[in-house]
Amino acid sequence: MEYAINALNITKKYKDFTLDNVSLRLPKGSIMGLIGENGAGKTTLIKLLLGLQKFENNNSGSAGKKSSSSITVLGHDIQNFPDSAKEDIGVVLDDCCFPEILNLLQIGKIMKSIYSKWDVVNFNRYTEYFNLPEKKALKDYSKGMKMKLSIAVALSHDAKLLILDEPTSGLDPVVRDEILDVFMDFIQDEEHSILISSHITSDLEKICDYITFINNGNIILSDVKDDILSNLGILKCSHDQLAQIDPSAIRGYKRNSFGVSALVDRHKVTGNFVIDPANLEEILLYSVRGK
Numbered sequence: 001m002e003y004a005i006n007a008l009n010i011t012k013k014y015k016d017f018t019l020d021n022v023s024l025r026l027p028k029g030s031i032m033g034l035i036g037e038n039g040a041g042k043t044t045l046i047k048l049l050l051g052l053q054k055f056e057n058n059n060s061g062s063a064g065k066k067s068s069s070s071i072t073v074l075g076h077d078i079q080n081f082p083d084s085a086k087e088d089i090g091v092v093l094d095d096c097c098f099p100e101i102l103n104l105l106q107i108g109k110i111m112k113s114i115y116s117k118w119d120v121v122n123f124n125r126y127t128e129y130f131n132l133p134e135k136k137a138l139k140d141y142s143k144g145m146k147m148k149l150s151i152a153v154a155l156s157h158d159a160k161l162l163i164l165d166e167p168t169s170g171l172d173p174v175v176r177d178e179i180l181d182v183f184m185d186f187i188q189d190e191e192h193s194i195l196i197s198s199h200i201t202s203d204l205e206k207i208c209d210y211i212t213f214i215n216n217g218n219i220i221l222s223d224v225k226d227d228i229l230s231n232l233g234i235l236k237c238s239h240d241q242l243a244q245i246d247p248s249a250i251r252g253y254k255r256n257s258f259g260v261s262a263l264v265d266r267h268k269v270t271g272n273f274v275i276d277p278a279n280l281e282e283i284l285l286y287s288v289r290g291k
């Protein structure tokens with residue numbers, strides 16, 4: 001399989017936080033969602049994938065996890081990423097990176113001078129679709145308008161890979177739906193791939209092929225979304241019944257006044273239990289917060 005992103009055994013240490021020996025593979029032609037609570041390490045991982053931060057080069061994962069580290073994006077080692085290939089990555093980070101005194105027309109002109117493959121027709125198409133005013137300074141744009149502008153830019157230089165950090169956060173459901181449609185449209189070309197982080201798990205459930213859960217600097221689950229949703233489910237039972245279930249089937253559980261509800265691997269549960277479907281939000285909550 002060809003990968004748009006192939007990150008192996010990546011460790012990044014801050015004073016109070018370690019992204020610990022994580023690996024992530026995004027198959028070409030697909031969308032992967034990155035889910036995790038605040039401070040889980042999503043932005044740190046994204047910055048490493050973009051080469052904006054350096055990972056530990058001494059293969060210094062925690063004890064017992066040492067192995068060689070590398071990040072390959074669109075076939076290039078991120079540490080020696082050629083300038084000529086930088087246009088192939090469209091990036092949206094959670095803060096607007098354009099000078100606030102400029103307006104959309106001025107941004108368009110600047111981008112045309114920066115990107116050799118700048119597609120003015122596409123840019124105008126997206127900015128019209130997003131109803132962005134041309135002459136208003138960015139400082140007077142709403143948060144949603146700024147985000148739409150960042151997305152329009154990322155989509156207008158013929159990128160093959162989009163790396164998007166919370167592109168739908170703070171946006172209303174109508175705008176989010178518009179943006180998700182644009183992402184789905186982008187991915188119709190099988191050469192295109194997207195890595196997207198979001199707290200809005202329903203957005204990721206809608207568009208992603210793969211989901212990666214990150215918690216406290218560790219990847220706790222990374223798989224095909226449909227497999228995750230079909231393999232995991234919520235089982236409600238008594239404490240005694242829970243005790244009879246193979247412990248390796250239980251990903252997390254919560255006690256309530258009626259007994260216990262547990263996130264379980266369906267295939268590992270034997271016996272006559274009803275297991276309800278779990279959505280991505282529940283999977284995150286049970287995995288992170290469940291006992």
Ligand SMILES: Nc1ncnc2c1ncn2[C@@H]1O[C@H](COP(=O)(O)OP(=O)(O)OP(=O)(O)O)[C@@H](O)[C@H]1O
Nearest residue numbers: 014015016017036037038039040041042043044045
């Ligand atoms: N430059 C830095 N120096 C020190 N610590 C940092 C730095 N950048 C991030 N961190 C720490 O790394 C941890 C992970 O932060 P990160 O921004 O990657 O989380 P996140 O999953 O993107 O969170 P959120 O959903 O809130 O955006 C946090 O504890 C944060 O304080």
